[in-house]
Amino acid sequence: DTGVSQDPRHKITKRGQNVTFRCDPISEHNRLYWYRQTLGQGPEFLTYFQNEAQLEKSRLLSDRFSAERPKGSFSTLEIQRTEQGDSAMYLCASSLAATLTDTQYFGPGTRLTVL
Amino acid sequence: AQSVTQLDSHVSVSEGTPVLLRCNYSSSYSPSLFWYVQHPNKGLQLLLKYTSAATLVKGINGFEAEFKKSETSFHLTKPSAHMSDAAEYFCVVKYGGSQGNLIFGKGTKLSVKP
Numbered sequence: 001d002t003g004v005s006q007d008p009r010h011k012i013t014k015r016g017q018n019v020t021f022r023c024d025p026i027s028e029h030n031r032l033y034w035y036r037q038t039l040g041q042g043p044e045f046l047t048y049f050q051n052e053a054q055l056e057k058s059r060l061l062s063d064r065f066s067a068e069r070p071k072g073s074f075s076t077l078e079i080q081r082t083e084q085g086d087s088a089m090y091l092c093a094s095s096l097a098a099t100l101t102d103t104q105y106f107g108p109g110t111r112l113t114v115l
Numbered sequence: 116a117q118s119v120t121q122l123d124s125h126v127s128v129s130e131g132t133p134v135l136l137r138c139n140y141s142s143s144y145s146p147s148l149f150w151y152v153q154h155p156n157k158g159l160q161l162l163l164k165y166t167s168a169a170t171l172v173k174g175i176n177g178f179e180a181e182f183k184k185s186e187t188s189f190h191l192t193k194p195s196a197h198m199s200d201a202a203e204y205f206c207v208v209k210y211g212g213s214q215g216n217l218i219f220g221k222g223t224k225l226s227v228k229p
Contacts, residue, residue, distance in 0.1 A: 040222075041222070106159035108156075
C-alpha cells in the first residue's frame with residue numbers, strides 16, 4: 001500500500017513528557033499537512049509544508065508544538081511538555097500541488113493519550 | 116470567519132432507504148467543497164469533491180452531492196443505504212486563496228438499521 005503512513009498509531013505518555021510523531025506522505029506528493037481531531041469534533045488544521053518549507057501555521061500550534069520536514073519527504077510533529085489537553089488524534093495528509101484544488105489524502109492518525 | 120455547518124450530528128436510516136446529510140458553508144468566492152468519510156479506526160477517505168465544474172458531483176459508493184450557490188449548501192445523498200455506509204461523514208470547505216487550510220464540519224454520524 002502506498003498511502004500516507006503514520007507512526008506510532010497509538011502513544012500513551014505522562015504529562016510533561018515530550019512526544020514525537022512521524023508521517024510519511026505519498027511519495028510524489030509535495031504538500032504535507034498536520035491536523036488534530038478531538039473526540040466528537042472534525043479535524044482542525046495545524047500546519048502545512050510545501051516541500052521542506054513550512055508555509056502556514058494555525059494559532060492552535062502553540063510554541064510547545066514544532067513540525068519539521070527537513071528533506072521535503074517525511075515530517076515529524078513534536079509536542080514538548082505534554083498536557084492533558086493535548087490528548088487527541090493527530091492526522092497527517094498529503095497532496096500534489098498541481099492546482100489550488102489539490103486533494104488531500106489522509107493517514108490513519110496517531111492517537112495520543114496524556115495521563 | 117469562514118465556516119462549514121453540518122446541520123445534523125446524527126442521522127439514522129433503515130437499510131435500503133435514502134440518505135441525506137446536510138451541509139451549509141459560509142459564502143465566499145470560489146470555495147472547493149468535499150465530503151470525507153471516517154470509518155471506526157480507519158483514516159479519512161475522500162467521497163467526492165466540487166471544484167467549480169458540474170454542480171452535481173458523483174462520488175464513490177453511490178454517493179453524490181449537489182452544489183447550490185443560492186442556498187450555500189452542499190448536501191450529500193445516496194438513494195439506498197447499505198449497512199457498510201455506517202460511519203462519520205465530514206463536510207469540508209477550502210476557500211480560494213487558501214493554500215492548505217481545509218475547514219471541517221463537526222461531522223454527522225450515520226447509523227444504518229437492518
